[in-house]
Amino acid sequence: MAADTPGSTPLTHSRLTYMMSAYKETSVLKAGIRLGVFDELARKEPQDAESLSALLGSDPRGTRILLNALAALHLLDTDGHEYRLTEGAAELLARDSDGYAGDMIHVIASDFEWDALKNLDGAVRHGGTVLDEHAETPEYSYWEDFAAYAPHVAKPTAQVLADALEPWARDREGLDVLDVACGHGVYGYTVAQRYEQAAVWSLDWKNVLDVTAKHAESMGVLDRTEFIVGDMFDVSLGGPYDLVLVTNVLHHFSDERAQELLRRAASALKPGGKVGVVGFVTSDEPPMTDPAPHLFSVLMLVWTAEGEVHSERDYERMFAAAGLEAPSIHPVENIPFHVLLAGRA
Numbered sequence: 001m002a003a004d005t006p007g008s009t010p011l012t013h014s015r016l017t018y019m020m021s022a023y024k025e026t027s028v029l030k031a032g033i034r035l036g037v038f039d040e041l042a043r044k045e046p047q048d049a050e051s052l053s054a055l056l057g058s059d060p061r062g063t064r065i066l067l068n069a070l071a072a073l074h075l076l077d078t079d080g081h082e083y084r085l086t087e088g089a090a091e092l093l094a095r096d097s098d099g100y101a102g103d104m105i106h107v108i109a110s111d112f113e114w115d116a117l118k119n120l121d122g123a124v125r126h127g128g129t130v131l132d133e134h135a136e137t138p139e140y141s142y143w144e145d146f147a148a149y150a151p152h153v154a155k156p157t158a159q160v161l162a163d164a165l166e167p168w169a170r171d172r173e174g175l176d177v178l179d180v181a182c183g184h185g186v187y188g189y190t191v192a193q194r195y196e197q198a199a200v201w202s203l204d205w206k207n208v209l210d211v212t213a214k215h216a217e218s219m220g221v222l223d224r225t226e227f228i229v230g231d232m233f234d235v236s237l238g239g240p241y242d243l244v245l246v247t248n249v250l251h252h253f254s255d256e257r258a259q260e261l262l263r264r265a266a267s268a269l270k271p272g273g274k275v276g277v278v279g280f281v282t283s284d285e286p287p288m289t290d291p292a293p294h295l296f297s298v299l300m301l302v303w304t305a306e307g308e309v310h311s312e313r314d315y316e317r318m319f320a321a322a323g324l325e326a327p328s329i330h331p332v333e334n335i336p337f338h339v340l341l342a343g344r345a
């Protein structure tokens with residue numbers, strides 16, 4: 001019966017085995033990136049294992065085994081002796097490429113996440129994280145990695161945000177932007193790049209803002225950026241602002257706690273201002289039609305006290321409770337994020 005459900009996939013022995021062993025593929029990819037295999041082959045190919053091991057400073061036998069595993073994953077081609085990059089690998093995995101995405105391994109497959117997920121059964125029994133250090137811990141060092149490496153996936157979403165703001169923002173005389181729990185800061189800085197009248201206040205922990213400031217400089221908006229250090233629930237927000245951004249953070253909290261943060265954001269708005277939210281969103285469709293937000297909820301279960309991905313209906317209710325209009329919702333193509341925008345009710 002389950003096999004007839006729209007979007008379902010029958011469980012086979014082969015699929016079960018793959019699910020049990022998929023972490024090996026992630027580990028092989030991570031080792032290739034960390035050691036610089038793709039960088040060296042992008043500079044000169046083909047190369048044999050012994051030559052490549054000398055360049056990498058690695059053991060020849062260990063290098064050969066890794067190279068064959070990368071070839072098994074279709075990341076390298078080999079004639080049994082020499083190795084070269086497959087189509088797409090040079091663009092996505094070689095560090096000097098404009099399309100380089102390899103550093104996202106530090107976010108999507110971080111050791112922090114893997115260590116947390118080892119305790120999933122404990123989190124299910126407990127109803128939340130069982131870790132001493134987790135995503136809600138002040139100055140948690142994972143957020144430094146997130147700030148450093150996540151801009152690659154944030155930039156397309158930030159462009160959707162800037163586009164969605166266009167009819168409202170283009171003719172405003174000033175555009176003061178508060179970016180709450182800003183992380184890398186790309187959302188606020190993309191708005192500042194698009195709109196010359198914009199100034200940005202970036203709020204996060206001190207250890208994160210040290211990384212954020214580098215992105216503000218590289219994106220050419222450091223001279224229009226101020227920094228607010230502290231806990232987003234307690235620190236003075238300043239303001240008022242034309243736009244308050246709450247990006248990739250509400251899924252860390254229960255509905256009640258998320259509403260509290262949205263109320264803080266709404267209270268910092270100028271008349272006619274807007275709150276912008278970025279994050280995963282679930283729908284009324286079965287989980288198998290859109291797996292990403294449901295799998296991300298598992299990470300929130302092991303990594304936070306009460307967090308999970310909220311649904312469209314949850315967001316509408318939370319926005320209303322915070323004194324905001326029903327949000328307009330803007331999906332991001334090829335990335336499982338949504339941008340939500342609303343003014344005061």
